[in-house]
Amino acid sequence: MKPLSLIRRRESFLGVVILVLILAVGLITPEFLSAGSLLGAFNDTSILIILALGQMLVIVTRCIDLSVAANVALTGMVVAMLNASYPFIAVPWLLLLAMTLGALLGMINGLLVWRLGVPAIVVTLGTMSIYRGAVFLLSHGAWVNAHQMSAGFIEFPRTTIAWLPVMSWIALTVVLVFFLLTRYWRFGRDFFSAGGNPTAAFYTGIDVGWVQFRAFVISGLLAGLCGYLWVSRYAVAYVDVANGFELQVVAACVIGGVSIMGGIGTVVGCVLGALFLGVINNALPVIGVSPFWQMAISGAVIIVAVIANSRAERRKGRVILRTPTLNMARG
C-alpha cells in the first residue's frame, strides 16, 4: 500500500490543476466562474463520474470493461422504447429496470471472465459489439425522440432539489457510497486485495474470480443507471448513443491515478479525473476554442497524466529490490 501522503499529494495536485484551469478560463470569460455555470459543468460530468467509478472497480481487479458505453445505449433504448409505448409506467420503475438490465449485462461479462477465464479485454470487446448490435435489432435503427417520451421521463433528472438537479444528486450519492465502500467495507476492500496481489488474496481466502464478477456487475448496474440518465438528459435514444464513450471513461480513471495494473485507485482521484475532462469539455466552447480541439487536447492530457502517474508509482517501486528492473522489462 502506498503511503497516504503520496496519495494525497497526487490527488491534491490534480485538484490544484483543475482549479487553475477553471481560474484561467475565468480570466478570459468571467461568466464561467458563476456558480450556475460551474454547477452546470458538474451536472454535465455526472454521467462520466458515475461510469468512471464503476470502471475503477473493474480496473482495480486487473480487468477492463469496454462494454459500458454499449450497455448505456442498450439500457437507454429499452427504457426509452418502454416509455414511448407505455407512458404510464412511473420513472422509478424504469430506473429500477434500467439498473437491473444493466447489472444483467454486466453479469454476462463477469460470468465469462470468472467461469471461463477469458481475458476481460476480449470478453468486453465482444460484448461491446453484441450489445451495440442489440440496440439496432431492438429499434430497427429508428430513433426515440423527445415528443415520444413522457414529460415525467424527461423532467426527472432536471428537477431541482436544493439548488442542484436530481442528476447531480444521483452522482453525489454514488460518489458517497463508493467512498464508504472502498474505504470501510470489506466488500469494497476485497477489490483492492484481489487486484493488488491475486496470489496473496487467494491465500487469504478471497476468490479473485468472484470479486471480478462483482466488479463487472456493479459496473453494469451503474451503466444501466446512466442509460436512463443519458436518454432522458439528451431527450433522444438511437443506436449510436454514447459511441466511443468507454474510452473517455477509462481515460477519466487513468487521469485520476487508477493503475491499469490493478490494485491502485481512489474514489477522489477518479472523480477528479472525470471532472478534469468535464471542465475541459465545458471550457473550450466558453473561451472560443473550436470544439475540434477537444479530442486532441484530451489525448495529450491522458498521455501527460499517465506519465506523471508512472513517476509516482516508480518512486514507490524503489523501496523493494529489483522492482525497477521488472518495470523496465515490463515497459
Next chain:
Amino acid sequence: MKHHPVPDSLSTPVRRYLFRWEIFLLLVIAMVFILNSLASPYFLDPWNLSDATFNFTEKALIALPMAMLIICREIDLSVASTMALASVCMGLAAQAGFGTETLVGIALLVGLLCGLFNGLVVTGFGIPSIVVTIGTMSLYRGITYVILGDSAFTEYPDGFEYFGQGYVVWVFSFEFILFLGLALVFYVLLHHTNFGRRTYAIGHNPVAALYSGIQVNRHKVILFMLVGMLSGLASILLTSRLGSTRPSIAIGWELSIVTMVVLGGVSIAGGAGSMTGVVLAVLLMGLVTFGLGLLNVPGIVMTIIIGAMLISVISVPVVLNKLKQRRKVR
C-alpha cells in the same frame, strides 16, 4: 492468462496437429464457405470474391504486425487514428501539389513516427501500452480534426488511385497481392528469424528475456514502429480506394483488427500465437462478412455475429480443457 501445460509425452504429433488452432480455424472456414455457397448463388463468382477482399485487406495488413506486438505483451489501439493522421498528411501534401511517390513516402513516415512516439512513451516511462495508445488514439485523431474540421480532401494526383483500385492480374487486386506478399514476409519474420524468436521470448517472460541479453525496450519500439508503418501503408490503400480523406476515416477499426488477431489464436497475455492463424482468421472474418452481406444482413448485425464469434471461439478451447481436466480428476 493462458496456461501452457508441460506435455507428458513427446511423441504425439498426429494428435497435436489435429488439435491445433489453425486446423480448427480451417474447418470453420470450410464450413462457412460451404454454407455461403449454398445460401447464395452469387457467392462463388470470382469477381464477387475478389470484391470481398477489399473489405478486409487494409485491416488485415495492420493485423500482421499487431499480432507480433500482442505476442510481445503490448497492444496498439491508436492504429486507426494513425491511419487518419497519415491520410490527412497525404491530403495536405496532395493539395500542395506533390506527386504520388511523395504521398506514399509521407504516409509511411507519418505512420512510422506515430509508432515511434507510442513505443518511446511506453518503454521510456514503463506505462502499459493500452493506456498510452488510448491517449494517442484521441491525440492523433484529434489532430486530424484540428486540421480538417468538418471538411474533406478529395483531390489526389493521377495514378494514386491504383493502390486501392488497381488489379495486378485478372481478379487479383493490388491490395490483395500486397497482403499475400506481406503475410509471407511476416510469417518468415515471426517464425524463422532471431527477431521472431525474441518476440516470443519477451512475450513469455520479459524479465528472463532481459537477463538473457535481449534488448527488450528496443525490440518493443521497433515493433511499435512496424505497426505504425503498416498503418501508414493501410492508410494509402484506404485513401486511394475512397478517393477522399475525412477526419472520421477508419474510425473504430482498431477493435476489428484486435479481434482478427485474437481470433487467430494469439494469446492476449502474450507469448503464443502464429502468423498462419492470423491470416486464417482474417480470411474467416472476410468470408463471414461477405456471405452475410450477400444475404442483405445489415452491417451492425454483422458486428453482433463477429462479437459472438470472438467470444465463443475463444471460450471453446477453455471449456474443452475444463471438461478434459474434470474427466482426469474422476
